Amino acid sequence: MSGLHEAVRRVAVKYGSESAHPTHDRFETGWAEIDAALQGGLNVASVHEWYGAASAADGRKWSAPIGILAYLARQAWRKNPSAYCAWVGRTCLPYPCALENDLLSRMAFVAVHDAASRLWAIDAALRCAAVAVVVADGSQFPMSATRKLQLLAQTNRKPVLLARPPWECDALSAAQSRWLVSLKTEKCPWPRWIVELQRCKGLPMTFEKRWCVEWQRVTGRIHLSTALAGDAGQAQTTSRAVERSA
């Protein structure tokens, strides 16, 4: 009977007679402290911007935080594994061998370059019922484009993860949350990044906003890092204590 009950509630939510439970609108990042800070995870029906790190010394080059985006895309996609994940943008395509097979088999790559084509492709993907999450290169998107995407994400109830270059960090944007990814410079035997939540609409920003995440060699997934600088020789640990940088 509980199954039927749940189904009835879903119909009620769908037709607006009952407001959806907040946690229902979120997908977990799987990073315990961040999920707690975000009250259950990233918002499903909105745009999240992830600003990558600049590649040093070559002007306008930047590296999109592909590892983190691929991980988050999988987290969002897992809520509806029969659906697909669309990945838009030629400059931020992941190396397929670093993706997990289950997601890889449900992934549609669209290797377009210019901003107008990317916007069109994201638009089409968001309107498609078969797509659960969109990851895209969001560079050179003006305010109007992000507002359009945010609206589409809201109406179609699916997340958009935009990778954006660091120099657009000050640009106006309608995205619900904005994250800054930077390299952790301390020596370490596996990649680590600092992710900083710059903005999150609808959340009181009363918590620490910087975390360190690291790539796990065995699984290829990304975890919250417990490591403090300089403990390079230690075995990778899976516990999820958080580093709070000042």
Place this chain on the structure above:
Amino acid sequence: MAACCDRAEARGVRVGLSIEHAVSLIGSRFVAILPFTPEADRTALAALGRWALHFTPVVALHPPDGLLLDIAGCEHLFGGESSMLALLAARLDRLCLPSRIAIAPTIGCAIAVARYHAAPHNNVSVEQVAEVLFPLPVTALRIDDVTADTLAEIGIHTIGQVHRIPRTDLAARFGGELLRRLDAALGLVPEHVEPHRPVAPLSEFHDFDGPVTNLAVVEFVAHELLTCIVERLSAQQHGARILEYTIRHADRTQSVVRQSLTRANQNLAHIWSVLHPQFQRLQSPFGVESIRLEVVASDTVSAHQIPLWRDDVIESRGDTERAFGELIDRMAQRFGNAVVFAALRVDTYVPEQAYTTRPHTDTQTDKGAPNQNVNRPSRLFEEPEPARVLAIVPDGPPARVEWRGAAFGVQFARGPERLALPWWSAPVMPARDYFEVQLTNGRFVWLFRESDSGRWFVHGEWA
């Protein structure tokens, strides 16, 4: 030797002999040398199968040279089983096809009797099954050669002898297959005819009264043809996968408009939306004479499934696939097929060949190679980028990296992982030593050194 008549067989000719051997047995006058085309034989058999639909709607092919007709309920239309048999034999005779026909209660029995009984035409009643079957050779049971040989070795040649062996011994010594075949022939277990449905290509055709130069008219007719086709497909619960228009111009030339769809689709508006731009590019200075639309490939579509409750998305799996197919069609239509692709892991050590991209139209169920769980960067550069690297020992890890116009120290290096690249493909690539390297700014890159030249490249990064 692909086939021989009874008289030749009596002289020792067998299928599989060399030509020289056969000639030596019966003389070159009686050996016909023709190309052996099993596909053509099969096509001819399928044609005969379609012809046999006169007698019953359920016809199955039994290659290389047999047809199975399920005549249950049809025989009274031809005046009973015996007259039906006579009619069938007479009709085949008129086609100059010598025939062996058996009507029997079971498929196994019918096949055995038709192929092995002395008389060419038999009608076996339910009571006669065992009596008719037992004197026939064991090969009549559709068993493989190995089993037949094994049976022959222990002196068992007829079905009757097999039947006398206790069932448990039979199963233990020859496996379940022999027993299954025996039971099927005797009617102890049911067996069904898998019907052969002749598929005529689905097509629509329109012939204009005279050459039409107004392309709007051509477009309209093309749309009408498509409407008819989609209706016919929907009636069969099918969707189109590949559609092809053949447009004949007044100057005797042809244009072909071909469209592959990612998933089988019966949504007229969608199919037309991806086809339409191709018609807009069509040119016909002398006018169009006729237009033909053919469904080159189609697939079943589960049109109306009971929706599943799954999170907020209230839809069936079939709907998801259809919606996905339409999305990819539209994207491919706008950006070109090369830009919209799926990726598949390939089992090889060569990093740039360890995956392949292919269009989503490719619906083969290949899941790709398993996850090898080795550490690979999240981003692989399209081309390895040359770098100037200083290593302290000749085959040791890098100590200093100059790349993209900047110099970095090395904080941490892991490796080498040595990959000897394929020797069987030309040109042979030199072996590579891969290192995972953390630069002084914290960046993790995937570097390799070519073994023969000693040159270094950055091949990817953990971004």
Place this chain on the structure above:
Amino acid sequence: MPDAPNPKARMHPSHTSGDESAHPRTLADTPYAELAVTTNFTFLRGASHPEEYVQRAAELGYRAIAITDHNTLGGVVRAHITAKELRIPLVVGARLILQSRDWFSLLVFPTNRDAYGRLCRLLTLGKRRAAKGDCLLTLEDVVAHSAELLVVIVPNAALPALIPNELGRLRDVFDDDRLSMAITRLFEPDEVDRNATLAAWADAASIPLVAVNDAHYHDPSRRLLQDVLTCIRHGCTIHEAGSRLFRNGERYLKPAAELRRQAVRRVPCGAASKSPSARPDFISTNCAMNIRAKSVRTDLLPCSISKRSPGKAFASDSPKELAASCSIRFTTNCA
């Protein structure tokens, strides 16, 4: 807990290479013997004849060479004849693939004539249990026949967490300093970390390390043949074989100096009680001499082995011809 490996010592190549240049002579003088050698008597795995290995080992100035085929002593006779001619000590042994112990295999070396007899009986026992061409042995069988055998653990690619416990148990079973653990330098991914882990575990269980190169062919040019054999074993084409092949072509008899340099650098100093490259010598001195004293009699070989012909298949070096001839051998053996 033993001294933790100092990461810096591994991270800075200057450090280790400095170590090496400080004692070049002593290192170069350390004798080397290859103890893990898979010949063509290991069906569709080894790509060189036993005599080729022996000859190459003599050319490279190895102190000794072992022949360790999978669950067989078949290659020993040919190796022995060549070794006698070339006056290089031959270490008779076998590699035992055990049931329900999938993280390691064992190299076993009899130290005298009686131990050799026991090893033969052990192999016969395993072969009688299994179908033709197969061998079914458990660790308990090995233990029962292990008197006066020297044993080397060769860990496989995957290292389950239970190894430290198992190592302790193995050490207790093969007491009296008869047990060693093999480490390799084959340029596999994560080999440094893996060897450091193995070294730490071995040290904790006080098992000495031994450097081996897991030779599957005597000369690097035979990698082609070895790949083809792997394809035949898996019934696939070379294009499909992918990760079933070896990652690289390092499994040959390398010059001792090169191997020693690599092996020494691989294992952090202080992790093992003895230098891993010195251990082969200990084993070879203990095993090679005694067996050589008594000539090996072919009638002692387990019956199912002596029946199989060593095979003329490798008369040519062309991989295509080899593939053809090997597939013929393969089918005739399976029929």
